[in-house]
Amino acid sequence: MVAQHPPALPVLGGRKPSYRERVADALRAALITGELRPGEVYSAPGLATRFGISATPVREAMLDLAKEGLVDTVPNKGFRVTAVSERQLDEYTHVRALIEIPTTVALTATAAPPALRALRPAAEEIVRAAEAGDLIAYVEADLSFHLGLLTLSGNGHLVEVVRDLRRRSRLYGLTALADAGRLRASAEEHLELLDALLARDEESVREVITRHLGHVRGLWAARA
Missing domain, CATH: 1.10.10.10 (Winged helix-like DNA-binding domain superfamily/Winged helix DNA-binding domain)
Incomplete structure (x- = not known):
């Protein structure tokens, strides 16, 4: 429950x-x-x-x-x-991929390790919330992590664009997914991404963020 x-x-x-x-x-x-x-x-x-x-x-x-x-x-x-159609979710995911993948990969070279480590509590809270099925805590921690990460790019407008996309999409279908126990795998990808960034492993960062966005879209698709 x-x-x-x-x-x-x-x-x-x-x-x-x-x-x-x-x-x-x-x-x-x-x-x-x-x-x-x-x-x-x-x-x-x-x-x-x-x-x-x-x-x-x-x-x-x-x-x-x-x-x-x-x-x-x-x-x-x-x-x-408002209801969100499958086409809209595809469009949101596409725009997020265009923004978040290259921006996150670029942080491999530019983000300071202390700033990255400061995001670990939010990443850990995402996992705890997923395990507990606490949807509000999950969304809050997930938003804090992703926007905090993108903030390290120094582009405030980019952060606001992603914030708007997430508001329009991430609220839908989480209850059924949490009941089905499907949030944990996506939650753990935040820790994996942080570890890859701290290791300055550009290829791993690209693989994880790409997989994570695809995983998120898969969760949306499975919400029915």
């Missing part, structure tokens, strides 16, 4: 998020766990009652999620959770 956090208002690392951002994080958590389902329409007052908060921050947070492509506005009704 998947361990699921209730849709509380999480406070993540870094600066303290605003209340609106915390509500948006709670709604993302509900998407991850499947509490909010693709294709369903939800009203801001209805979600506010479910979460035990007022409707205004829920409406504002849902507008933020609409900008990210996670929900669509439905006039006079609320917001519909």
Whole structure:
């Protein structure tokens, strides 16, 4: 059985998020766990009652999620959770491969070992979350690892592009995958990638990141 956090208002690392951002994080958590389902329409007052908060921050947070492509506005009704097609997942994976593979391989020569080692706790947390079936912890640690790694490239715009792609894709289908025990292998690839980067093994880095992105797409394809 998947361990699921209730849709509380999480406070993540870094600066303290605003209340609106915390509500948006709670709604993302509900998407991850499947509490909010693709294709369903939800009203801001209805979600506010479910979460035990007022409707205004829920409406504002849902507008933020609409900008990210996670929900669509439905006039006079609320917001519909968007579904992601197989074609869209293929396109997201293709763009991520174009960005992440060469960028990660380049870090073999440029990333400082202390900066790489600082990512190990996030990589280890991904594995622990996969073992526990804790989807929210998994997504948070996975996002932290990959964006932290790409940040070492020094290209902030590149990081934001990947962040947007991941928001649009990685939330879907994780519950069934965790129940089936399929997340562990993908999780362990983060540690393998770090070891290859620290060893300055360019070919191994290329092989691992390529396999990892293919593995991720395979997980998406298997979500049904």
